[in-house]
Amino acid sequence: MTQDGMPEQFDVIVTPARELRGELRAQPSKNYTTRYLLAAALAEGETRVVGVATSEDAAAMLRCLRDWGAGVDLVGEDAVIRGFGVRPRPGVTLNPGNAGAVARFLMGVSALTTRTTFVTDYPDSLGRRPQGDLLGALERLGAQVSSDGGRLPITISGPVRGGPLEVSAERSSQYASALMFLAPLLPQGLDLHLTGDIKSHAPLRQTLDTLSAFGIRWTATEDLRRVTVPGAQAYRPGRVLVPGDYPGSAAILAAAALLPGEVRLSNLREDDLQGEKEAVNVLREMGADIAREGDTLTVRGGRPLRAVRRDGDSFTDAVQALTAAAAFARGQxxxxxxxxxxxxxxDRISDTRAELERLGLRASETDSSLSVEGLDSEERGAEALGRGARLPGGVRVSGHGDHRMIMLLTLLGLRAAAPLTVSGAHHIRKSYPQFFRHLESLGAKFEYVALPDERP
Ligand SMILES: O=C(O)C1=C[C@@H](OP(=O)(O)O)[C@@H](O)[C@H](O)C1
Ligand SMILES: C=C(OP(=O)(O)O)C(=O)O
Incomplete structure (x- = not known):
C-alpha cells in the first residue's frame, strides 16, 4: 500500500455512476511545476515554489535536480530549492522516469555540464519517444552527444557557446523549450529559429512566461518562429506560485458533463496560458453547461452533447478527456x-481507437486525426439508464501505461451499464495521483485490484 491507500500497482474496476456531485480544488499544474522547479535550480540562491504538484513527473524533476546538486526541501505543499545556477554537477546519471518534458528540459540544460547521462526505467514509453531533433540541435551548438539512435539512454557533454540555432518544433515543443531554458546561461544566448509546422504553441508560451517570472529577458515573434534570448543572464531566485492544472481538470469537467449532478472545480485561473483551458469552451460548444465565477467553474451535468470538429493541437493534453465526452455526443x-x-x-491515436472499438464504439484515424462516433447518434448496444445512452461495459480495457488514456477509459466506465476494468491504472500517478480519490469524493466508486510488483 502507498500513502494514498491504493496498491503500488493496480487495475481499477470502474463502477457505473448515476451522478457526480460536490466540490474540488484543481491540483497544481504539471507544466508549471516542472518549469518552476527547473528555473529555481538554474537560479543561484533560494526559491520557494508554492504548491507543487505531487505527481511522479514532479518527483522525477525534484530527484534529477537533487542529483545534479540542487538543495531540495519539501515544506508542506511547497518546494524550497537552492539552485546550482550555471553549474549542475558533471558526470551524473539522471533518471527522469516517464516524464517527457522533464527529460527534454534537462537534456537541454545538460549542455552546461561536461557530461550528463540520461536513462529511464520506462523503456517501452519514454524510451521509445524521439529525442533526435533536440540532440541534433545540441550537436550543432557544439555539444558531444551519444544516444541509441536518437533515443534513451543518452549522454550529453558541453560546453556550448550559443548563437543562431535551428530546432524543429514539429514533433514536440519540448525541444525548443529545453533550449530556451539553456539559452540565458550561455555566453552568447540563443537566437532560435523554430522550423517545421510548430506544434504545442501553448507550452512554449508557458516556458517564456517562466523565464519572465525568473527575470530573464527574451523577445519572440507573435508566431514563435523566432525566439531570441540574450546570453550571460542570471535566473533570479524568489517565490512563485503554481497555478491549477487544466489538463487533469479537463477530465473532471468532462466527467461532470457526462453525468447528472453538479460539480464545482476551483483554482482554475481564467487568465492562464495553459492551452487545455480551451477544454472548457470545447465542452460548452458540445452543449455542456459550465459557468465561471472567478477561478471556479461549475458544471451542471447530464445535458445532451453534440459532436464537434476541432484542431486539437492547442489543447493536446485534454484530447483524451474530451474524447470521453465525444463518445456520448450526437454525431462524429x-x-x-x-x-x-x-x-x-x-500512441494516443491508434491506441485510443483500439480501446474505443473494444468498448463497442466506432472510431477512425488518419495520420494526424482521430474521430469517434458518439453513442447517442446510433444507440448501438446502448442501454438507456438514467439520462443518456450508456456503453455496455463489462470488459477489460488497457490503460497503455498512459495516464491520459486511464482518465479517458475511467470516464467511459462511469457511463457504462456494467463495470469496466482498466488495466495498469496506477500509471495515473504520472500526472494526477488523486484522480480516483477526487472522483470518489464526487460520488464515483472504484475497486483497486493489486497487481504483482513488476516495474514499470
Ligand atoms: O512543455 C510541456 O510541459 C509539455 C508540452 C506538451 O508536449 P509536446 O510539446 O510534445 O506536444 C505536452 O503534451 C506535455 O504534457 C507537456
Ligand atoms: C505527454 C505528456 O507529458 P510528457 O510529454 O511530459 O511526458 C502528458 O502529460 O500528457
Whole structure:
C-alpha cells in the first residue's frame, strides 16, 4: 500500500455512476511545476515554489535536480530549492522516469555540464519517444552527444557557446523549450529559429512566461518562429506560485458533463496560458453547461452533447478527456492536427481507437486525426439508464501505461451499464495521483485490484 491507500500497482474496476456531485480544488499544474522547479535550480540562491504538484513527473524533476546538486526541501505543499545556477554537477546519471518534458528540459540544460547521462526505467514509453531533433540541435551548438539512435539512454557533454540555432518544433515543443531554458546561461544566448509546422504553441508560451517570472529577458515573434534570448543572464531566485492544472481538470469537467449532478472545480485561473483551458469552451460548444465565477467553474451535468470538429493541437493534453465526452455526443467528433499524440506515453491515436472499438464504439484515424462516433447518434448496444445512452461495459480495457488514456477509459466506465476494468491504472500517478480519490469524493466508486510488483 502507498500513502494514498491504493496498491503500488493496480487495475481499477470502474463502477457505473448515476451522478457526480460536490466540490474540488484543481491540483497544481504539471507544466508549471516542472518549469518552476527547473528555473529555481538554474537560479543561484533560494526559491520557494508554492504548491507543487505531487505527481511522479514532479518527483522525477525534484530527484534529477537533487542529483545534479540542487538543495531540495519539501515544506508542506511547497518546494524550497537552492539552485546550482550555471553549474549542475558533471558526470551524473539522471533518471527522469516517464516524464517527457522533464527529460527534454534537462537534456537541454545538460549542455552546461561536461557530461550528463540520461536513462529511464520506462523503456517501452519514454524510451521509445524521439529525442533526435533536440540532440541534433545540441550537436550543432557544439555539444558531444551519444544516444541509441536518437533515443534513451543518452549522454550529453558541453560546453556550448550559443548563437543562431535551428530546432524543429514539429514533433514536440519540448525541444525548443529545453533550449530556451539553456539559452540565458550561455555566453552568447540563443537566437532560435523554430522550423517545421510548430506544434504545442501553448507550452512554449508557458516556458517564456517562466523565464519572465525568473527575470530573464527574451523577445519572440507573435508566431514563435523566432525566439531570441540574450546570453550571460542570471535566473533570479524568489517565490512563485503554481497555478491549477487544466489538463487533469479537463477530465473532471468532462466527467461532470457526462453525468447528472453538479460539480464545482476551483483554482482554475481564467487568465492562464495553459492551452487545455480551451477544454472548457470545447465542452460548452458540445452543449455542456459550465459557468465561471472567478477561478471556479461549475458544471451542471447530464445535458445532451453534440459532436464537434476541432484542431486539437492547442489543447493536446485534454484530447483524451474530451474524447470521453465525444463518445456520448450526437454525431462524429474529429480532432484534427493531433499527429503529435502518437509520440506521447503511448500512441494516443491508434491506441485510443483500439480501446474505443473494444468498448463497442466506432472510431477512425488518419495520420494526424482521430474521430469517434458518439453513442447517442446510433444507440448501438446502448442501454438507456438514467439520462443518456450508456456503453455496455463489462470488459477489460488497457490503460497503455498512459495516464491520459486511464482518465479517458475511467470516464467511459462511469457511463457504462456494467463495470469496466482498466488495466495498469496506477500509471495515473504520472500526472494526477488523486484522480480516483477526487472522483470518489464526487460520488464515483472504484475497486483497486493489486497487481504483482513488476516495474514499470
Ligand atoms: O512543455 C510541456 O510541459 C509539455 C508540452 C506538451 O508536449 P509536446 O510539446 O510534445 O506536444 C505536452 O503534451 C506535455 O504534457 C507537456
Ligand atoms: C505527454 C505528456 O507529458 P510528457 O510529454 O511530459 O511526458 C502528458 O502529460 O500528457
Amino acid at each position: 467528433t474529429t480532432w484534427e492536427n493531433v499527429a503529435t499524440l502518437r509520440l506521447k506515453e503511448c
